Amino acid sequence: MGQDAFMESVSSTVGVFQCKIYLLLLGACSGLKVVVPSHTVHGIRGQALYLPVHYGFHTLASDIQIIWLFERPHTMPKYLLGSVNKSVVPDLEYQHKFTMMPPNASLLINPLQFTDEGNYIVKVNVHGNGTLSASQKIQVTVDDPVTKPVVQTQPSSGAVEYVGNMTLTCLVEEGTRLVYQWLKNGRPVHPRSTNSSSPQNNTLHIAPVTREDIGNYSCLVKNPVSEVESDTIMPTIYYGPYGLRVNSDKGLKVGEVFTVDIGEAVLFDCSADSYPPNTYSWIQRTDNTTYVIKHGPHLEVASEKVAQKTADYVCCAYNNVTGRQDETRFTVIITSVGLEKLPQKGKSLSPLASITGISLFLIISMCLLLLWKKYQPYKVIKQKLEGRPETDYRKARTFSGHEDALDDFGIYEFVAFPDASGVPRVGFPCG
Numbered sequence: 001m002g003q004d005a006f007m008e009s010v011s012s013t014v015g016v017f018q019c020k021i022y023l024l025l026l027g028a029c030s031g032l033k034v035v036v037p038s039h040t041v042h043g044i045r046g047q048a049l050y051l052p053v054h055y056g057f058h059t060l061a062s063d064i065q066i067i068w069l070f071e072r073p074h075t076m077p078k079y080l081l082g083s084v085n086k087s088v089v090p091d092l093e094y095q096h097k098f099t100m101m102p103p104n105a106s107l108l109i110n111p112l113q114f115t116d117e118g119n120y121i122v123k124v125n126v127h128g129n130g131t132l133s134a135s136q137k138i139q140v141t142v143d144d145p146v147t148k149p150v151v152q153t154q155p156s157s158g159a160v161e162y163v164g165n166m167t168l169t170c171l172v173e174e175g176t177r178l179v180y181q182w183l184k185n186g187r188p189v190h191p192r193s194t195n196s197s198s199p200q201n202n203t204l205h206i207a208p209v210t211r212e213d214i215g216n217y218s219c220l221v222k223n224p225v226s227e228v229e230s231d232t233i234m235p236t237i238y239y240g241p242y243g244l245r246v247n248s249d250k251g252l253k254v255g256e257v258f259t260v261d262i263g264e265a266v267l268f269d270c271s272a273d274s275y276p277p278n279t280y281s282w283i284q285r286t287d288n289t290t291y292v293i294k295h296g297p298h299l300e301v302a303s304e305k306v307a308q309k310t311a312d313y314v315c316c317a318y319n320n321v322t323g324r325q326d327e328t329r330f331t332v333i334i335t336s337v338g339l340e341k342l343p344q345k346g347k348s349l350s351p352l353a354s355i356t357g358i359s360l361f362l363i364i365s366m367c368l369l370l371l372w373k374k375y376q377p378y379k380v381i382k383q384k385l386e387g388r389p390e391t392d393y394r395k396a397r398t399f400s401g402h403e404d405a406l407d408d409f410g411i412y413e414f415v416a417f418p419d420a421s422g423v424p425r426v427g428f429p430c431g
């Protein structure tokens with residue numbers, strides 16, 4: 001052990017210096033140093049393996065002897081070949097397999113077989129004024145390289161979230177001493193409560209599957225001489241619908257209420273995350289009755305065609321594989337904001353009202369003039385508000401449902417409409 005550790009710690013160049021230190025400390029040093037770059041060498045079956053060895057000494061030498069021995073656990077060391085000066089004496093049993101070119105002590109093994117796995121011992125003897133001796137041991141492993149792995153999923157048709165399980169199996173045709181690792185989106189898969197691996201890690205079991213398990217999976221297989229990753233596969237996981245939303249191209253959305261200007265046609269769009277894609281249906285609610293008005297993700301509502309000022313709709317998303325559905329209710333309010341506040345044309349007003357009106361008009365005009373001077377942009381907006389075309393106003397009146405638009409004057413606040421029945425509907429059938 002002491003000898004080995006010492007040999008490992010010295011490099012070929014500083015070794016002599018260190019040896020001198022050891023010589024002083026221990027009072028004995030061979031003056032001969034044998035160094036191997038690596039004490040473990042991984043070889044590929046069928047190929048040549050080169051075991052490099054370096055040695056050096058500082059003494060006059062008449063003979064240099066190099067001996068290679070091979071040992072396997074629990075067996076006697078076997079003589080492979082040896083040399084004195086430049087002449088090699090092989091063991092006749094292995095003479096075509098091992099090659100050495102003395103004084104170079106490195107050994108070439110060709111071809112390498114599984115039976116060549118074990119420890120190789122090199123011993124160097126230098127004979128001069130006395131005999132110096134040193135040895136090193138190299139562990140050699142022999143492996144077949146890994147062929148590209150293939151990942152199989154079971155079931156191949158996919159699994160439904162929270163219901164189905166999935167097993168990924170990594171298959172490798174050739175290779176020895178395989179170590180498997182699973183990668184998801186390029187990062188190692190860490191064991192979670194929902195997944196487990198076989199002892200060799202060549203299968204990954206996910207039970208039950210969830211939406212979070214969706215990703216690009218691959219299997220990385222390593223051994224001492226190679227490392228190959230499979231193609232990525234994306235297991236099919238059916239899920240959803242999630243995050244059902246209704247949006248419109250126009251109009252103002254506050255919570256579940258869309259405020260739409262009269263005369264506009266509005267396109268509503270229903271979307272939810274789901275695999276496979278949802279089927280959508282649109283349901284209109286009138287009092288206690290509901291009926292399906294359209295299938296598909298879009299619904300166009302022409303505000304002129306809406307008889308009332310408000311209309312309730314439901315968008316229903318259904319995933320025909322998971323068998324799950326979600327629905328969202330929303331209210332459309334047809335509005336004519338600001339128009340109903342204008343005085344009605346052609347309606348007779350009392351003289352007092354006229355005078356008050358004219359006075360107010362003058363005061364407001366003065367104020368506006370002052371304001372205009374100070375903040376010119378304000379006026380532009382004001383003009384826009386007051387200068388709405390009369391046709392717009394007439395339209396608004398037709399739909400207001402009142403004889404006098406002044407009845408509608410006030411501050412409006414729209415809130416989500418409660419369900420008419422007051423009971424939340426469970427399992428409403430999506431048409």
Ligand SMILES: *[C@@H]1O[C@H](CO)[C@@H](O)[C@H](O)[C@H]1NC(C)=O
Nearest residue numbers: 061062063064084085086087
């Ligand atoms: C090895 O070489 C040395 C000098 O080069 C020589 O003195 C010695 O006799 C040789 N030994 C053998 C066994 O040939």
Ligand SMILES: *[C@@H]1O[C@H](CO)[C@@H](O)[C@H](O)[C@H]1NC(C)=O
Nearest residue numbers: 052053054055101104105106
């Ligand atoms: C030993 O021989 C190999 C080639 O067979 C060569 O690469 C290596 O450098 C040699 N070592 C020494 C110490 O000459």
Ligand SMILES: *[C@@H]1O[C@H](CO)[C@@H](O)[C@H](O)[C@H]1NC(C)=O
Nearest residue numbers: 058059060061128129130131
């Ligand atoms: C041989 O070694 C002895 C003691 O180890 C020493 O006295 C002697 O000088 C050495 N001879 C030569 C030629 O190095």
Ligand SMILES: *[C@@H]1O[C@H](CO)[C@@H](O)[C@H](O)[C@H]1NC(C)=O
Nearest residue numbers: 163164165166206207208209
């Ligand atoms: C999924 O795995 C769980 C636990 O391993 C098991 O109880 C369940 O029956 C499996 N489901 C299917 C559909 O195989």
Ligand SMILES: *[C@@H]1O[C@H](CO)[C@@H](O)[C@H](O)[C@H]1NC(C)=O
Nearest residue numbers: 179180189191197199200201
């Ligand atoms: C299997 O994988 C786990 C975690 O990735 C790892 O800790 C374990 O050593 C692996 N087992 C084998 C036999 O490679």
Ligand SMILES: *[C@@H]1O[C@H](CO)[C@@H](O)[C@H](O)[C@H]1NC(C)=O
Nearest residue numbers: 184185214215216217232234
């Ligand atoms: C999986 O790979 C595909 C194609 O390479 C890519 O479009 C997709 O975004 C990847 N998915 C993830 C979750 O990285």
Ligand SMILES: *[C@@H]1O[C@H](CO)[C@@H](O)[C@H](O)[C@H]1NC(C)=O
Nearest residue numbers: 286287288289420421422423
């Ligand atoms: C709606 O149904 C409730 C009971 O389910 C009933 O009391 C109410 O009169 C119905 N309203 C209309 C307008 O049909």
Ligand SMILES: *[C@@H]1O[C@H](CO)[C@@H](O)[C@H](O)[C@H]1NC(C)=O
Nearest residue numbers: 276277278279280319320321
């Ligand atoms: C689910 O709906 C799609 C159309 O969105 C259809 O192509 C598919 O066949 C349906 N699958 C099942 C199992 O009903």
